[in-house]
Amino acid sequence: MPKFWDINPPPKNKNLFIPGLKTSSRPRRIILISSLLFLIIFSGFFAFNLLTFKNKAKQSLFSIKDNFQVAAQSLSGFKLDTAQSSLQSVNKDIQSLKGKSDLLGLTLIDEVKIAFINLSLLGQKALGFGEDLADLSSNGFQWLVGGQGEKLISKLESLRNNMDQLVLISSALQDQALKKNLGINNEGLEVGEDLKKNLDFLDALIGWLKPADEQHFLVLFQNASELRPAGGFIGSYADLTLKGGSLINVDVRDIYDPDGQLDLKIIPPKPLQAVTLRWGARDANWFFDFSLSARKVIEFLEKSKIYSEKNIEFSGAIAVNMESIRDILAATGPIKLGEYDLEINSGNVLEEIQREVEEGQDKKIGEPKKILKVLAPMLFEKIGNLDEDGKVILAGKLGDRFVNKDIMIYFKDLAIESYLKNLGVAGEVMDLPEDFNGSYLAVVNANIGGHKTDEFINQKIQLDIDISSNGKAVHNLAIQREHFGQNEKEWWYKASNKDYLQIFVPSGSEIIAVSGAEQRDISKRDYRQLGYKADADVVALESSYQKIAKFGIDQLGLLGKTIFGSWLITDPGKEKVLKLSYVGGRPVAVSNEVVYTFIFEKQSGSKTSLAVSLTAPSGYVWKENGRPVFDYSIESPPARLILKTTLSQLAN
Incomplete structure (x- = not known):
């Protein structure tokens, strides 16, 4: 039996086992x-x-x-x-x-x-x-x-x-x-x-x-129309209060409420300095690893006077994006919001909420996210009242959302968090083993000042890997982004998309060529003179920062990966392409029957296609197709895709 079957398009049944192609397990086997x-x-x-x-x-x-x-x-x-x-x-x-x-x-x-x-x-x-x-x-x-x-x-x-x-x-x-x-x-x-x-x-x-004391848990509503590394901009959130195993209160708030009562003066990550002087909870999901982002959001919220004065601490957080809300509404049916004269359903939820937030009457009185305060409790009630068939349908759809990182969970408790990571629902970045033989890629977008334009961005990733006889692997990566929101009525969809790209590759990888990289002017400030403090996690990320002037690209290191960073600004109706050539960090083992593994991890909320082409060393073919070149493509990759291929030496 072959170890890999090329699937294009991918199977709809995520439980189907495909030799050589692995995705994370369904979390509903809780x-x-x-x-x-x-x-x-x-x-x-x-x-x-x-x-x-x-x-x-x-x-x-x-x-x-x-x-x-x-x-x-x-x-x-x-x-x-x-x-x-x-x-x-x-x-x-x-x-x-x-x-x-x-x-x-x-x-x-x-x-x-x-x-x-x-x-x-x-x-x-x-x-x-x-x-x-x-x-x-x-x-x-x-x-x-x-x-x-x-x-x-x-x-x-x-x-x-x-x-x-x-x-x-x-x-x-x-x-x-x-x-x-x-x-x-x-x-x-x-x-x-x-x-x-x-x-x-x-x-x-x-x-x-079980304890009789109140427990607090966060629901982070991430808007993938404005992508951030851990998913999307956190425009609003819900504070769930539980007591004795029962949900006793749901408090939905605009993320700017706690940030407005935050006395901390923390230096933001460098790219965020283009739009904000001070770092806060609204921008804290800056890390690709969700557990790190969730922990950072919680840190900021707990230090806001809204919660610090009441000694409220959060046990964890669950991030959900709009696709998950659509699935819930598809199962529960539409919800009528009388005070807005609206009926919210799975087809119009993003459009109507976005319109209310940007132009509705609530914005004029300083409560642009009020519609979510009204909608959220109704959603919880509707879910609780689903019949058996509805629960089964919803469980299946939400299971798919976990697989695609549209829902991610973080707990402070180490036993629970470890279990969630084993299930593959914690949004963690994969640790590559010491004997890893292959390549890794993650393309992480951050919309910084580009409004809600990611809703109309089509991204394509093409990676060609050419392995030589001495194990040197040259990677040629092309990231194409097309902005097709030019004909939309709403201004927030037809603005320029301002994207800071972070490309995660194996540690030690070296750039050899770049085209299409862009720069963005960021005002320089003397933060220390202004009384700002550095955040330890940002320092850990940026301590390895260097600008590779020759190529106009940033380079950092985190989570056992090398990160290449660049701006890519795409106007409505236009297309931009960033191309990078780099050598993988560790030579590939080249011999007969050696397995080569390619791993791709998708960003939560991103809409991207992936095409990979593997060229075997001279004198070898890939066992799976008997050819020197192995091609694989997928329109919508899962959260983690693992592709295994095997080198086969040709007879002399």
């Missing part, structure tokens, strides 16, 4: 079902191999094994009803098998009796786990927003207890399987460790929800 899958399959294997009854019992064993496998497949596809039915059948068959053994007068040795008991308990606990998971999926959000937090916490505790028992029972079964030499591999022995990580997550989550 209790790490993947750890349970092996456990269930292994249990069926154990039942089928350990117990050998007379012929009348054989059919029951086959049924147990088959139902365990069906349950595993159903959980993998998040088909909870089917999984529950299969696990119920397992319990029924186990009890039937036990009855048959008694009727047949079978005398079981002690080890088999113990294994039988453990297997039966495992089936019961797995069934309880599936029931709890299905109940949470159906009712969890409604309990949260409907003042029934005690039910939510109770169900999470039940889930946690069932998982704890699964760890103990699976460990006992694995020990027995090893004694009987049933061929359980190391992967089976690691299942217990995976489940223990899940227990740590559940303990932390329950510990956060």
Whole structure:
């Protein structure tokens, strides 16, 4: 079987496994079902191999094994009803098998009796786990927003207890399987460790929800029409107050409210100095890694008098963009806003909110984001009242949004944050392993003073990588941006798009040629004389800053990557292209059957296509297509795309 299949266009089903092409896992398997899958399959294997009854019992064993496998497949596809039915059948068959053994007068040795008991308990606990998971999926959000937090916490505790028992029972079964030499591999022995990580997550989550004290959590509304490195400009946000597992208040605010009551004088990152003297929460999502951006936003908000005078601290943040709001409205149906004489639906939500913010009556009285204060509580209520079919549809759509980084979550709690990163929903930048053999690319846009023009920008990325026999890899990158908002009525769509591009490549990469790079005049200020302080995270980013005068390009280093930076200003109806040639930071290993890996990480909210062309060294072809050049393209890449190809040496 080949290790890669070229897919163009990409499959709509993100769960489809494509050898060689990997994307991040669906986050809706929120209790790490993947750890349970092996456990269930292994249990069926154990039942089928350990117990050998007379012929009348054989059919029951086959049924147990088959139902365990069906349950595993159903959980993998998040088909909870089917999984529950299969696990119920397992319990029924186990009890039937036990009855048959008694009727047949079978005398079981002690080890088999113990294994039988453990297997039966495992089936019961797995069934309880599936029931709890299905109940949470159906009712969890409604309990949260409907003042029934005690039910939510109770169900999470039940889930946690069932998982704890699964760890103990699976460990006992694995020990027995090893004694009987049933061929359980190391992967089976690691299942217990995976489940223990899940227990740590559940303990932390329950510990956060359960206290009677109020907990505060942020929802950051990121506007991808005005892109920023972590997603989009944070024009507004919601402060969610939770108590005892229940949502008791939703306070939607304009981001300028807390910034207006912030006494700190912090030096902004260099490109932001083109539009602002002082750094604040509104511009704090400057980092491509969402956890770093979210932490920075929280730092600014907590120091604003709005929250500092009340000693309010935030446990974390979730970022959502407009595509996610559209999906919610598609599931809930339209919402009527009487005081605005508007009906908001999935088709007009961006247009109408943008118009109210820029030109509505609320702006005249100093509350341009008031419409969001009215809309947000209605959305929460509508979600809580969805029927079962609506919840399933919405869960599927939001799962896709997580995959595409349209929704990202950050928690201060390290156990929860680690779990979110394992799920691939934390918006983190990938750490490249020390033995990484390949290349990495992320193209990160920052609209600075270009209004809402990213809504009408079409971006195309073309990367050609030419690998020589000595392992030197020359990268030729072209980033094309077309502004097609020239005919729009609204001025905020047909302004010039002022984009500061950051191009993340492997650490140690060196520029050899550039065309199309632009500069932007930024007033120089003596910030220290003005009493401003430097931010530690910005210092970490800019301490490596250097201007490569020969090419008119900036160079920095962060997150184990080299970053090339340049302005690209595109007028309405025009097109701009930035071209860079650079040598990868580490030589490629060149030999027969060596795997070369290309990784692309997409910016949240960006609309871009990607085309990659890999040229093998002289004397080699790519095993996947038998040719010296391998081409791959995709119109809408996932949050993280991993492309693996294999060098094959030609015969002399």
